[in-house]
Amino acid sequence: MPPHDDLHTIDGDVYVSPRYLAATTAIGDPGLAPLLDLGWDLEHDDLGNAYVHAPDRKVRLGYLPEGEDDGLWRINAYQDPFGPPTWGVCFNNSCPTEFVTAFTTALAEAYEQGPNAYLATPKPGSADRDPFLAVVPLINRGWQIEHPRWGVFAIQSADGLAGLEFTTGRLDPEAELTTRDARWQLWAGTSIERPAWYATASTDTPVALIKAVTECVSDPAPLPRWREETYSYVEGMAQLTRVIPPRPSAPTPLDVQRAAARRPAALPASSVPRWSTTSRSALPGPRR
Template sequence: MPPHEDLHTIDGDVYVSPRYLAGSTGTGDPALAPLLGLGWDLQHDDLGNVYVHAPDRRVRLGYLPEGEDDGLWRINAYKDPFGPPTWGACFNDRTPTEFVRAFTTALASAYEQGPDAYLARPVSGDGEHDPFRVVVPFIKQGWEFDRPRWGVFALQSPEGLAGVEFTTGDLDPEAELTTRDARWQLWAGKSIDRPAWYVTASTDTPVALLTAVTQCVSDPTPLLRWQRNTYSYIEGKVQLTPILPPEPPAPTPLDVQRAAASRRPAALPTPSVPRWTTTSRPALSGPRR
């Protein structure tokens, strides 16, 4: 277990289902933990933005609460530390923290395997690197193909409040890294044009990293949240289950014995009465002389 694994556990008073309507937890520590557990360098600026660098500077993460836009998490990888990014991913400020953590956990594992893993390009029909693997978790959970649009492959959740899009054709590499015009886009909310949260990933983002996110998003297990922090856009569309106090354990035979003993009345003390014997003399009548 990485040394930061047990820090800042996520708390709450309700379970939110489906989990992609849960919103952010408001803390970045759980998603930073997998990388910090590998000994990656952490720095921060005077505004409170955090920067994490791999030892060889070929992977960089920015946690940017004071950034220029709502892109709270920006993660880039490089073939050349001084060249342009090979791939980039962005999670906005309301993305559930668990989804970011799924990505950073997969990234930590890929980094330990080496550049062939964390710089692996998607290749159609190439088994584990086939981009189609990214959407398989959604198909297994009943997500449906969205209305066809030219150059866009899309799936939507059963109630229509989440979706994933894959754009075909040539894209501007710089725009993929700085805007939502990226190869991959995952979102939840009323529509893709007005998402509550979104994730973007550029063309060469490794399939294994994206699949880790889609598996986490499609997981039917609810997420723990504080009810006061749930968002208005999910009203009537999400199930909130209060956390009930744990039931007391079943009594053991010894517990039953102790309880019975506590209810048993105490024995009355034996009264002190003089015993009559044959040697006793009858009481004298009249005054003693």
């Protein structure tokens, strides 16, 4: 059971493990919250899509349940708010919401640090910008590097049901922002060709933001879900553990003291009738 969960507020009746098989919660609020907490602007269109903008318009998020494709979450950052995106990230409509929240939380922290953080271009060999740093959490948690193939570095979870691919060489910047042909692709399911969910990140996405997602994806703690909404998806692949109902907490000495203070004053002992084995039963009353 995850140590940080409050059993009184868990949204689900089972825990799903491994967490990358938990699917989406279909609730966008947790992913939007880290940016809205910074005072970013929130707008909606007539279809029900939501758009969040940084005050300087250099970072934009779209939550697009009525979008043109399955890219539910699209986040772009800009050197020039009127120019093309510097980097772009996409989470599809089946991606666990917790992974999106991990990204937006890291993005909010980077934005507060300034452009040198949220526009930090990856730099191989750098102490803090090397793309390999985003892979380290996966390696540390037992993911295995696949047999190398031309132009792609790939690593998979031990069960083969999740993976990360990093494409080397030159890519089309526009295609990276609008298709799955991006520098980074994270996925879960039985194959990358038809994944249960996926997330992509373009070439210049800061490594720290990608690392926040790989840290969250590979976390061994399970995620809570409602069984009837997820079981058909994870059947035969994931482990489901029933969420234990909360037990009433033991009263503290202060609780006992307060309860005693709320009780009415006791009556004199002489006025309280006592029962004993020698007491006579009540006599029958007169019959009508």
